[in-house]
Amino acid sequence: ETTLTQSPxxxxxxxxxxxxxxCKASQDIDDDVNWYQQKPGEAPIFIIEEATTLVPGIPxxxxxxxxxxxxxxxxxxxxxxxxxxxxxxxxxxxxxxxGGGTKVExx
Amino acid sequence: xxxxxxxxxGLVKPSQxxxxxxxxxxxxxxxxxxxxxxxxxLPGKGLEWIGSIHYTRGTYYTPSLKGRVxxxxxxxxxxxxxxxxxxxxxxxxxxxxxxxxxxxxxxYGMDVWGQGTTVTVSS
Numbered sequence: 001e002t003t004l005t006q007s008p009x010x011x012x013x014x015x016x017x018x019x020x021x022x023c024k025a026s027q028d029i030d031d032d033v034n035w036y037q038q039k040p041g042e043a044p045i046f047i048i049e050e051a052t053t054l055v056p057g058i059p060x061x062x063x064x065x066x067x068x069x070x071x072x073x074x075x076x077x078x079x080x081x082x083x084x085x086x087x088x089x090x091x092x093x094x095x096x097x098x099g100g101g102t103k104v105e106x107x
Numbered sequence: 108x109x110x111x112x113x114x115x116x117g118l119v120k121p122s123q124x125x126x127x128x129x130x131x132x133x134x135x136x137x138x139x140x141x142x143x144x145x146x147x148x149l150p151g152k153g154l155e156w157i158g159s160i161h162y163t164r165g166t167y168y169t170p171s172l173k174g175r176v177x178x179x180x181x182x183x184x185x186x187x188x189x190x191x192x193x194x195x196x197x198x199x200x201x202x203x204x205x206x207x208x209x210x211x212x213x214x215y216g217m218d219v220w221g222q223g224t225t226v227t228v229s230s
Contacts, residue, residue, distance in 0.1 A: 001170075006153075034216040043111075043222040044203070049215065087154060091207075091216035095169040098146075100153040 002027055002090050006099030014107050017078050023071040023088035023099045032092035035064055035073045038085045048073060080106045109133040111204050111221035119198075119228050125191040129204030129221060130184070137162045137182045142207040142214050145178060145189045147200040148223075155200075159207060159214070160187055194228045201225050 003026040013019050023033060035048035046055050048064035051071055061076045075082055083106040088099040115127035129143070136143055144159035158168035160178045168176050172191070180187040191198060202224055205217040 032216075036217075036220075041222065043220040044217070045220075046218050049218075055218075089154075089216050091210075091214050094167055094213065095158075096144075096156040096214070096216065098154040098156070 001095060002029055002093060002097050004088055004090055004097055004099040006088055006102055008102060009100065010103045010105070012105045012107055013078050015078060015080055019075045019078055019104065021073040021075075021086055021088075021102045021104075023066075023073070025069045025071070025090060028068050029090045029092035031067050032090055033064075033066070033071045034089045034091065035062075036087055036089065037082075038087070039083075044087075075104075078104075078106065082106065109206060109219045111206065111219060113202060113204050113221045113224040115224060115226070117225055117227060119194055119226060120230050121195055121228055122193055125189070125194050125198060125226055125228070127189045127202055127204075127224065127226070128186050129188070130186050131206075132185070134206070135182075136180055136185055136187060139163065140209060142167075142209055143178075143180065143187045144205050144207050144217065145202060146205065146217075147202045149197075149200045154203075157189065157191075157202075161209060164209070196228050199226065199228045 005024045031051035033051045036044040038044040047058045052064045063074045087101040110132045142159040142161045145157040160166045177190045205220040208215040
């Protein structure tokens with residue numbers, strides 16, 4: 001089973017900041033990582049697929065990078081509407097596993 | 108537009124069976140190309156994938172719950188269901204259903220999710 005270690009668990013940002021969220025895998029998982037955004041009471045939204053590909057309809061201030069074991073979600077010029085919980089998922093092998101999540105607060 | 112909606116009891120007694128249904132609209136669950144899955148989020152913790160069903164590839168379950176979990180589908184109602192037996196307080200969680208696009212060898216992960224339903228296990 002692949003363990004995903006996500007950090008930080010919480011971060012506070014000011015509008016206009018660039019924020020990075022890390023997701024580290026316990027073994028090589030190629031680029032088989034997705035990122036999701038979730039707001040309270042809502043369904044998670046798919047934002048990045050295959051580590052680096054922006055899902056259609058997602059603003060280009062979101063980007064993903066990484067391969068193998070280290071992955072990063074970057075939000076450039078963060079906006080107040082980006083306040084949410086973000087989590088990574090690996091789909092390289094069964095069982096699918098998730099990172100522990102990051103709560104992003106906007107000051 | 109594909110939408111998924113979970114439904115079921117919000118309270119289950121210990122040792123009983125948790126039963127949830129996911130109703131899918133906008134896509135036929137037996138059309139192929141996708142797994143239909145369940146995940147859960149335990150209080151204060153990250154998400155845990157429970158398992159999935161694919162109409163030609165079968166069912167897959169996480170090892171930690173295997174033996175207690177069954178995922179099945181009802182194509183006539185375009186629904187799929189989760190049953191988890193012998194529940195304890197440790198099964199208290201928000202349960203999510205989702206669609207996963209299948210790849211040649213497995214899955215590309217979830218692309219559409221339900222908004223989740225809270226299940227509490229308590230007497």
